[in-house]
Amino acid sequence: MFDYWTKKGLVQVRKLDDSLAQAMQVSSSPEEWKSRGYKLLREGNYEMATMCFERAGDERGEKLSKAAGLKAAADRMHSSNPEMASVARRQAAEIFESIGKAEYAAECFYMLKEYDRAGRLYLQCGESAMERAGECFFLAGNYCSAAEVYAKGCHFSKCLSACTKGKLFDMGLHYIQYWKQHGTADQRCREMDTIEQEFLESCACHYYELNDRRAMMRYVRAFDSMSSVRTFLINLGCLDELLSLEVESGNFLEAAGIAKLKGELVLQADLLGKGGHFKEASLLILWFVFANSLWSNGSKGWPLKPFLQKEELLTKAKLLAKDVSDQFYEFVHTEAEILLNSQHNLFEIHQILDSSRRHSSIRGEMLSARKILDMHLHLNTSKYLWENDLVSDFCKDMIVNIFKFLARLEMQGVTEYREFGEFCLNYMGVKREFNNLNAIYFLMNSDAQWARDIPRKFIRREGSLVSVDVHQFVSAAQAYWRSELLSVGMHVLTNLEALYNLSVRNSLSLFCQSRSLIHIYDVAKSLLNCQFLSSQHSDIKALWKFTRLATECFYDCIYPRDWRESLKENMISLRRNESCRNLLKEAIFENVSSKNRLSYAQLGRITSMILGSGEMLCEPYEKKADGLEWNLSWKAFIEDLCRNVNEESYMQKLHEALVDTYYNANWRIRDYILPGCFLYMLERQLILLSYFQGYFLTTKSSFVEWLIYQEGHGSPSFESLMGNTPPSLTRNLKFIVDVVQHFLYNDNGMMDWIRAIENKVKVMKDYHALVVLRLVVIICLVYLNFGWCEKLLSDLLSRNYITKQLPRQFYDAIQKRRKYNFLNLNSNVVAEAFSKIGNPLVVVSLGKNCSRFLCPHAIFVDMKELMKQTLGAHSNQ
Incomplete structure (x- = not known):
């Protein structure tokens, strides 16, 4: 076919150049045709070159150009038509060989993968082609010929590679000995030691594969150093042989290292002890x-x-x-x-x-x-010592530090949280070793529960050693600690919930109940916020359930109906605790961020919690208070509180919110504001109205609430408020009096209000009595602060349905100086009456002298002096 193709090409060339050929035939000699032929051959014009060699009668030149053309055609078709290319290349190779072009022929046979034939042809090409010939024999599997050819060409490494590949160990040793005798010093230094060691290792490996350890060790003992012996035997896993060799030599530390590689940790410890470690x-x-x-x-x-x-x-x-x-x-x-x-x-x-x-x-x-x-x-929940034994810290911080270590473990050279990392590795039965900076994690027990999540394909076994890479270890370890943290956390939460239910069921103190809820909140929230705890949906749902339990029940603990609970020292201390404040914030946020319309009951609770919290993060409330849009008065008031504006502004906004609630809300439905919330705001409004006279008198419970608020929001500049009585003061104060008067005179309406939020008869009666007392106390404070309502108070205390709700000692104390129809009240009388109900009178100076109100049963507080002491305490810290 290629003969046909060639002839056809020549015919075409003859037709195209017929006139040129005739002219040349007349004027050109054979030598000239031959010269033109070689010139065209060099230019790659093989058809014209062939024609010229024909005219010159040069048969060899004609074959050379034909072979070159075939080779060029093969090169062009190598990718597009490999089968035709191989046919062309073979024809070219045979032509090259027939005319003595051995190197060209060898190249073609090499491309045809006829390596042995190519190698023999390269041998005809002199010393420069010896390495090429050796390569061909090596590829042909003729390792003996390859080794001989490489040796003649002084290619030492390749010679021994051929000996190794062909298992020609004797031949290799012969060449090594010859080179040792005849090689130059430079060659010996640079190559021979390495070559000799590599060959000895290959011989040892051969006998290792034959499981002939004795023969293997003969070659190993001939290694150039103990270091190379250790490396070789460790890489092959021949640890028993190496261990025996090290112990015989008294190298106990090295022997201990081998025992470690074998996973025999007790033996390793014994050897370390023998070595003095x-x-x-x-x-x-x-x-x-x-x-x-x-x-x-x-x-x-x-x-x-x-x-x-x-x-x-x-x-x-x-x-x-x-x-x-x-x-x-x-x-x-x-x-x-x-x-x-x-x-x-x-x-x-x-x-x-x-x-x-x-x-x-x-x-x-x-x-x-x-x-x-x-x-x-x-422990049985009934046996807890409530003051001391509540447990909320369940090693979470240490486990989080383990997570932080694991998160950084895939970065080389990690040093942070190292001690926790060592504990984690120790805990899980893992030893970390480094191989060329690559960490390998060996498992003491590959059947450990935590390791079962690692896919089998990622577990490597080398003898008795089982290892995984860093990524698989980190993934499995994180999964284990995640499960452990969540499991223990849920167990803790379940127990805390049981403690809370027990405290409610047994009517234990509000401090016990509050503390349980704070612990529940702290644990649940810390788990929800833990960046390393990617819980499943059901787990998140369970944690939110505990959080909601805390936020929903906490209000009634912190703002009890009976102020005697809130005035206990442990409760005041608890209110100033950061965890308590965080829970209050969460409770506020839970209400304010609601997208549904907020009820008056919710608004009351929110306001009480804001006015009674030491600090707030206000911005989120403003952005998410969609439920306030329906009531502009309450929205403006909440926004003022959130922005922490001046007292005069939020006093007026509070008044407007109270007016809206009193006149526009239906107090006979369950969503109406709680009596306690409404009275809490009236009491705070009364304090705000008193600012402008430079002092105020209030109860201890109201003062503590106000003081906690001031701690977080900063005390106002009282001097700027003193003497600047706002025009709205009288109107606002009159509203308070009218509201209290209405509630006290409308006893049935008050009971309807209480009944709307409480259906237990005994609780309703107790609550009713507390509300009546609180209203009477407010009128007493109006009288003391502003001189109003003495007749109103006298009239109220003459009505049996009111006085029967009041504590007897309180009533007797307030009545003790009555003359005819006049109560004859002063601060001393009121202070004594307040002391009988466990809620002492507090006289607070904002900078103005109020010594006329001092009396044995009252508590005096100088706010300027208190602020100085507070600032001094902070600076000393």
Whole structure:
């Protein structure tokens, strides 16, 4: 076919150049045709070159140009038509070989993958082609010829590669000996040592594959150094042979390293001890015992469990520790006590915890804390000591630090949270080793529950060693700690909920109830906010359920109907606690961020919580208060509170909100404002109205609420308010009096109001009495602050349906100076009456002298002096 193609091409050329050919035939000699032919051949015009060689009668030139044309055609068709290209290349190779062009022929046969034939042709091309010939023989599998050719060409490395590939060990040794005798010093330095070592290793590997360890070791012992012996045997996993060699040589530390590679940790500890490394040996035993206490025999982890030789190993660890130092022995003894998992009481575990902290032992601290937590969680809720034993810290911070370590673990050179990282590795029975900066994580127990989530394809086994890469370890470890954190957290929350229900059921103090709710909120919120806890939908739902329990029930604890509860020292301290404030903020936010129309009941609770919280994050409330759009008065008031504007402004907005509630709301429905909320705002309004005279008199409960608010919002500039009585003061004060008067005279209406929010008869009666007392107290405060309402108060206290609701001691104290129809009240009388109900009178100076109100039963507070003391305390901190 290619002959046809060639002839056809020549015919076409003849037709095209016929006139030229005739002219040349007349005027050109054979030598000229031959010269033109080689010129055309060099230019790649193979058809014309062939024609010229024909005219010259040069058969060799004609074959050369024909072969070159075939080779060029093959090169062009190499990709598009490989089969035709191979045919053309073979024809070219045979023509090249027939005319003595060995190198060209060899190249074609090489392309045809006829390597042996190509190699023989390259041998005809002199020393420059020896390496090429050796390559062809190597590719042909003729390793003996390859080695000989490479040797002649002084290609040492390739020669021994051929010997290795062909298992020509004797031949290789022969060449090595020859080169040692005849090689130059430079060659010996640069190449021979490396070449010799590589060949010896290949021989050793050969016998290793034949499982002939004795023959293998003969070659290994001939290595150039002990270092190369160790590297070689470790890479092959021949650890038993290396271990024996190291022990024979007295290299106990190196032998311990081999035992480590074999995963024989107890043997490693023994060898470390023999080598005088007592501390490392003792710590290794503790590590082994710890991991096996958690993960042996299909265990799912915590709690610690016994296993064979556990006590024996811990005894050995303590004996080794004695050879280190007394301090180290104390540390190991403490760790052993924890790991033995003996029965300890709470006091003993606290002692172990303290000892662990002294020794900066994260493991000891974590395990002791977990044991303490377990004891609390398994304790009957009725046996809790409420003041001291509530547990909300369930090692979360330490677990979060483990997450932080794991999050950084895939970055090389991580140093942050290292101690927590070591604990995590220790806990999970993992040893981290580095191979060329690549971390490998070896598992003591690959059947450990936490490791079962790792896909089998990612688990590598090398003898008795099982390892995973950093990504798989991090993923599995995070999954375990995520599950552990959530499981323990939910267990804690369930117990806290049980404690709260018990406190409500047994009518325990509001402090107990409040503290339970704060703990519930803290735990649930910390879990929801934990960036490392990607909980499932059901888990998030459960956590939000606990959060809602806290936010929904907390208001009634912090703002009780009976002020005697709120005035207890522990409750005041609790109100100033950051966790309490956070829960109040959450409760406010839960209400304000509602997209539904807020009811008057919600507005009342929101306002009470804002006016009674020490600090607020106001911006979110303004942005999300969609439920306030329906009532402009309340919206303006809430916005003023959120923006923390001046007292005069929010006093007026508060008045407008109260007016709207009083005149426009239906107090006979359940969503009407609670009596306690409404009266709370009246009491605060009364304080605000009193600012302008430079002092105010109020009850201790109202003063504490106001003071807590001031702590977070900053005290006003009282001087700027004094003497600047706003024109609205009289109107606002009259509104308070009218409202109180209406409530007290309309007893049935008041009962309807209370009945709308409470359906228990006894509770309604008690609540009614508290509301009546609170209203009477407000009128007393109006009288003391502004001199109003003496006749009204006298009239109120002459009505039996009112006085029967008042505490007898209070009524008697207020009546003691009555003359005829006049009560003859003063601050001393009112202070004594207030003291009888456990809510003392407080006289507050805002800068103006109010000494005329001082009396034995009243509390005097100078706000300027109080602010100085507060600022001084903060500066000292």
